[in-house]
Amino acid sequence: MLSSDHPSVQLAAIRFRRIAYAWAGLSVIVGLITFRLLSTSFPFAAVPWVICALLLVSIQQPSSMALVAVLWGTSILHLLPGMSGLFGPDPLTVLFNISTIEKIAFAVVRILLLLMAWNQFMFYRMLYGTARFSGLPKDLPAIPEVIRNRNDSLARIALMVGIISLLTVWGAGLIGKENMALHLIAIAYICVILSIGLGLGAIFSPTNRRRDALSAVGLGFLSFLSMLVVARFVIL
Numbered sequence: 001m002l003s004s005d006h007p008s009v010q011l012a013a014i015r016f017r018r019i020a021y022a023w024a025g026l027s028v029i030v031g032l033i034t035f036r037l038l039s040t041s042f043p044f045a046a047v048p049w050v051i052c053a054l055l056l057v058s059i060q061q062p063s064s065m066a067l068v069a070v071l072w073g074t075s076i077l078h079l080l081p082g083m084s085g086l087f088g089p090d091p092l093t094v095l096f097n098i099s100t101i102e103k104i105a106f107a108v109v110r111i112l113l114l115l116m117a118w119n120q121f122m123f124y125r126m127l128y129g130t131a132r133f134s135g136l137p138k139d140l141p142a143i144p145e146v147i148r149n150r151n152d153s154l155a156r157i158a159l160m161v162g163i164i165s166l167l168t169v170w171g172a173g174l175i176g177k178e179n180m181a182l183h184l185i186a187i188a189y190i191c192v193i194l195s196i197g198l199g200l201g202a203i204f205s206p207t208n209r210r211r212d213a214l215s216a217v218g219l220g221f222l223s224f225l226s227m228l229v230v231a232r233f234v235i236l
Contacts, residue, residue, distance in 0.1 A: 009127075009143060009144070009146055010146075012124065012126075012127060012146070013127055013146050013147065015124075016060075016062060016120075016124045016127060016147075017060060019065075019120055019124070020056045020057070020060055020064070020065075021056070021057065023052075023053075023056055023065070023068050023117065024052075024053040024054075024056040024057045025053075027049045027050070027052045027053035027056070027068070027071070028049070028050070028053045030049050030091070031046040031047075031049030031050045031053065032046070033091045033095070034046040034049060034088075034091045037091045037094045037095060038088050038089070038091060038094065041088070042087070042088035042186065043183075043186075044183070044186040044187060044189075044190060045087070045088040045186070047190050048071055048074075048190050048193050048194075049071070051190070051194065052064075052067055052068060052071050052197075055067065056068070059150060059154075060147070061147065061150055061151070061154065061201070062121055062124040062125045062127055062128065062147065062201075062205070063121065063125065063151055063154060063198070063201030063202060063204075063205045064198075064201060065117050065118070065120050065121030065124065065201070066117075066118065066121050066197055066198070066200040066201035066204065067193075067194070067197030067198055067201060068117040068121075068197075069114045069115075069117040069118040069121065069197070069200075070114075070193055070196050070197035070200065071193055071197060072110050072113040072114045072117060073110070073111075073114045074192075074193055075090070075110050076107050076110050076111070078090040078093075079093065079103050079106060079107055086182075086185065086227075086231050087186070087189055088186075090103075090106065092106060121201065121204070122204070125204065125205050126143050127143070127145075127146040127147040128145055128146075128147060128149045128151075128205055128206050129143055129144050129145035129146070129149075129206070130142050130143045131145075131206075132206035133206070149205070149206055149207070151201065151202040151205045151206065151207040151209070151213075152202075152207050152208055152209045154198050154201065154202050155198070155199065155202035155207055155209035155210070155212040155213040155216065156209060156212055157194075157198060158194065158195045158196075158197075158198035158199040158202060158212070158213060158216035158217075159195070159199075159212040159213070159215055159216040159219070161191045161194045161195045161198070161216070162191070162192075162195035162199070162215065162216040162217075162218075162219030162220050162223065163219060164188075164191050165188045165189075165191030165192050165195055165219065165220065165223035166188075166219055166222060166223045166226065168184050168185075168187050168188040168191065168223075169184070169185065169188045169223050169226045169227045169230055170226070171184050172184035172185050172188065172227070172230055173226075173230040181230075185227050185230070185231060188223055188227055189224075189227065191220075191223070192220045192221075192223050192224050192227075193220075195216045195217065195219055195220035195223070196216070196217050196220035196221065198213075198216065199213045199214070199215075199216035199217040199220065200213075200217060201213075202216075203217065
């Protein structure tokens with residue numbers, strides 16, 4: 001087994017922290033642009049980016065890269081006409097008068113960013129230590145825990161946020177055709193991103209709360225489908 005102070009292990013930890021700060025900086029930039037352009041009509045649109053940046057900087061967990069991937073994936077929804085009216089348009093479409101081809105190009109870029117963040121997550125999760133991983137190559141040296149594993153707590157948080165998202169959607173459905181209902185949908189959407197992102201991060205990392213993480217992801221998807229139904233038949 002490699003020691004925790006092995007140069008290669010320490011270098012990997014340093015690189016991960018730099019990557020986390022880079023993603024956090026990018027999230028802050030996108031969040032500021034989103035707030036500047038959409039805060040009047042969609043006051044909650046920038047919140048997911050800000051939360052993601054804060055988590056990347058504060059907890060510095062490899063599993064938080066899964067949240068980055070989910071965030072960039074869901075940002076594609078804002079390029080779709082039907083979704084942009086509910087969750088807010090993509091800020092670049094507001095800033096520039098872009099064509100359909102350019103929208104497709106923006107979507108491709110987001111897919112590439114999603115894949116990049118997910119691949120980085122799958123690689124740097126080894127910093128949790130390889131003792132609880134299965135199916136690894138036999139010639140791969142064992143790696144000790146370099147970054148403290150907080151995925152048990154993150155799984156519980158993801159589950160709570162998933163429950164909140166579903167309850168918020170139901171609340172929006174009960175309120176009906178009012179501005180408050182749209183605000184509740186926006187809050188539920190933020191919770192969906194967090195529950196799925198944090199849940200996936202915990203699922204693919206060593207954790208004793210994998211059932212909670214799976215439930216969080218399931219609740220996130222259920223909440224998303226529910227908000228589409230509520231928006232279609234109740235609010236809009």
